[in-house]
Amino acid sequence: MSPEVKDGRSTRWDDHRDARRTELVEAAVAAIDEHGPGASIAEIASSAGVSKPVLYRYFGDKDDLYRAVGRWGADQVLERLIPILVASEDLSLRDRVYAGCDAYLAFLEEHPQVFLLLVEHRTTDDPLADGKEQIASTVAKLMGDTLRRLDVDAAGAEPWAHGLIGMFLSVGEWYLRRDIMSRDATSTYLASFVWHAFDGFASDHGAALDRAGELRVLKPRRKDAR
Template sequence: MTEPPGGKGPDKGDARRDRWRSHREARREEFVQAALRALAEHGPDFGMEHVAAAAGVTKPVLYRHFTDKADLYVALGQRGTELLFERLIPALNNEEAPVPRIRRSLHAYFSVIEEHPNLYRLLIRRPFGRDVVAEDKELIGAALSRLLGDYLRALDMDSGAAEPWGHGIVGLVQNVSEWWLERRTMSRDAVVEYLTQIIWAAIDGIVRQHGMLLDPDQPIEVNKVVKLSSRRAP
């Protein structure tokens, strides 16, 4: 049977475009992984030649997929957010008792910082004019604020403190993580445990002021999850 003119041409063209788009996305991801390896070896001052060498290609091949170094930096920033949220979101949403939940979330955050220290150092420099770290802080702070507000209302408490509390926790953790990253005067387990106790002491103190007691090792009856997306607008 003869195929009608134009019967499947557009479909085949769309399929080819989709395959080419998928191929380019896969190659960009390969080069981002190579950039992470170059970062680990050469530090935040790595060059495109280091990325090309890590990927086993020439610089012209690299520039077919990234318009310039800033374009690669943006991709690294997006990958950094993905790495963080891939671990942080499940930890925050684990319906555990308060202290184990706090501890697990802190371990998730510090594990990414520990495994990719040069990526974090690069991103706080804002090399492409975009403050990825501040954007992630805002997302996490807003999500924690909503979570704390839900809990405060569930306990019949004033939820007005939820925002300063949520953003304050994020600021505390970031400042401590930057100090720890440069000093390393204690293990990751130790700094996580200190922070866990500090955060829990604040929560416990506020709750006690309202005449209530929470068991740090028992799940709260009304458990809440954190609504936090790992997708950031380009």
């Protein structure tokens, strides 16, 4: 067998395996939606229409499966947020922040059991680790680009993005568990925290944003200005 044929078959197998893993993750999400955070591997396998041994051919153990579910959740969040934060040219920056917070909570409402499973399963092998890093990296880039457009030092974008991830996880868990506030009110409070933090950071570094939330600098002033 020539190396080229072997490589081609290997690539096709990798593609098939990735596609099958995606199908099994989606089945796991459906099972968790139905049975809650305590969904067993047997229930997940049944939802996928396979046996537990077949499920474990694609995932090393339960933690591996939960990590894959965590990455699925991160992908879903980013698919909803990126068009709002980047492509919504008809919205001001402030309105985009508010719309993004609402979209995040809307996703949690669609899959509350999946979110609760992931936050409950955070041991030394955090199933959210990959997803958090993926979201934080994307948010940090967006924030860094925005700060540079304001002619503001963007060095704080990465730690700030990681801080936002922690706040969003905490508020999301509170929102689902307590169930004492509407989504509209919760997203408004969350967006207000985010927006005023951003606005204050820009102001501290010599820039001011339009009160309507438009992305332009009013009376820019460098920190070293006299």
